[in-house]
Amino acid sequence: MRRRVAEIGASELVAQAGALLATHRLATIVAHDEGDRLRVAYVFLAGPPDDRVELHVLLDARRPVVPSLAALSFPAGRFERAMRDGFGIEPEGHPAPRPLAHHGHWPADYHPLRRGAPARPELADDAAAYPFTPVEGAGVYEIPVGPVHAGLIEPGHFRFSVVGETILKMTPRLWFVQRGLERLGEGCTSEGLLALAERVSGDSAVTHALAATLALEEATGQQAGPDAWRARHALLELERVTRHILDIGAIVGDTGMSVVQARALVLGERLVRHGAQLTGHRLLRGVIRPGGGLLRAPLEATLYREVAERLDELVGLATRNTIVADRLAGTAILGADDARRLGVVGPVARASGLADDARVSQPLVGGTVLRTQDAGDVRARLDQRVVEAHDSLARLARWAEGEDVASPEVAPAAGGAGLGVVEGWRGVAVHRVRLDAGRVARWSVTDPSFLNWPALAVALRHTIVPDFPLANKSFNLSYAGNDL
């Protein structure tokens, strides 16, 4: 692993970031309040070989302004908006510096991540309407859906502008489940921070726990033994295969073929119960901790092999059905160019043909096969999950039978800061931790959903309204992980 940190002046930022973006991906932008000045860390990742570059810019706390990178990178523009909400740092030259998470009832000058900001601001009237872009024309009408839905799903509002049945534009309004997690993490011990990390998004407890653990280990120089690493690798793949199988069932279930979903739920439940035996928690919480963490039960090769067989059966049942095949093919296409420009990650990116996987670029263990699909439609996103689930099951079975698992060396970083990069089932999660006297001074979380949400709206153009649930399931993004 190669790590570089460079402190640069604000005026050099655009040139240096532009040069880096030719070879690297902007993983996150993290701001820190250091009292009379603010530090903004731009984290760039590339690999293999694993290369991590941080550009730090120091700003005057009284008038924090940075040049915007929005023209260079779409995700940069979104990170800058989140930073503007949290710290009041103005991205100069941003084309649309609207609030993201900044609640309508908060005073405009309330920035929850600044030092001294009260935990509860004085709430004001939410006088401004949410700026949905109106779509006009003959026969165009709007369908508002949510934030309260008929199923047991997270809250999000979707505003469809539709002509006939064809979606012209869909604007999601999220941020209904903001918990102030990053602020809650400040002042925590490692143990306290891990409890929060496991709750970033309930279905990604392992992903976020491991990313936070890696960040803490890098910041403190703590090392985990080979058995702890075995547990980490196994749980990460177990979480991936469990969620992928449940997603496969949910996607096919949305075409109305509920028998496949019923069978996927049975398979998923078997894996969840197995996970509960391994960790003591159905969501796989409580095992992954800095410096250690052991499984409570052995891995079961026969279970993984049997699940792989059953998975093949139910996928065959679905894809051989011509109606299901017709519903999936060509629905909600996300082109490779759009996916690349939007900075999409995870299986969604790979289904659109992007060869992007942090298990390869920032590897914790070798042997990940990078697989992609071409079509970028719902079918490709389903197929991508199927091949990844099979890969994970095969690896789990090999590990259960005693294959050696690597324990990567974590070299402590300078300055009490650490970075954790983990490819979870939904995509890459990036945690950055900065410690001060053993306590967390700043914790920043980037869930893959934050990067992928804008792509859903793009994929929906020219999709018909009744196919929206199918398209949405094929992305399956987290609201909680996005809102934090």
Add this chain to the structure above:
Amino acid sequence: MTAVAVALVQVLVVALGGLLLTGLMAKVRARAEGRVGAPVTQPLRDVAKWLGRESPRATAGTALAIVPTVVVATTALAATLVPLAGVGLVDATGADALVVVFLLLTGSLALAVGGLATATAFGGMGASRAMTLSALAEPALLVAVAAFAVPAGSLSLPAMLGHALDQPLTMVSPSHVLAALALLVVVVAETGRMPVDNPSTHLELTMIHEAMTLEYGGRDQALVSLGAAMRLGLLLGMLGVLTVPWGLATSAAPLALLGGLALSALKATVLAVVIALAEVHSAKLRLFRVPELLAAAFVLAALAIVVGVVAR
């Protein structure tokens, strides 16, 4: 007098039977998927429960208030006209197949008006989809029923069925099979079953029938659900007797009538189970593919008429 009694009993059987068939189909699907499922009587209990509640209404005005009644009344009236017990009871000219089809259409139209009257996006969306599909399904239904009428040369349902019972050989023809297939497709579409509509979804954006009924509550909801169940019972019963008319009473003897009605109920139950089992391994068609399915039903029905007329 017997005719009136039989008509009333038919309405009762269609209402109860429709609710039980709805529950049965859900049960069959659940068991085939490895779930326990709700009891078969669940729709009946739901309707009974909702009947005792007041009806909150999304908008003022008469449309929402009268739609549930219209839906139940038109379906009940249609249920009196279809000979589910026997063929020799009523003056044959009254029980015209066209009247039955138009009564059912009136119910659909009322539901669509109700959907629009809620002034919500879902109601309007459902109404628009339902009317688009109705415009394709109703002609197919008319032509399919007309195909059954060819051998008898009459659109009166008792006359059609009486003729078929008199000369069973007329049913051993490609025309009869084609017409039965066309009617099956239309019945599946008209009752909102897969692959046209998914009665068990909670996804508002994909709904057709359910989207129009989201805003009803209490007694209104009970009537709308009852109307949908009666429609299912009646259409399945009609499909059963038109395809396989044996067992219908040809006299007014009470026992024969009772036997005929029981046999009709049995035919509808068999059809319901078959459709539910087929649904398990089916999925919902992409909305824009549904017209192709209904067009196919129309072509089958038209072919049935051509073949029937040529063979006569």
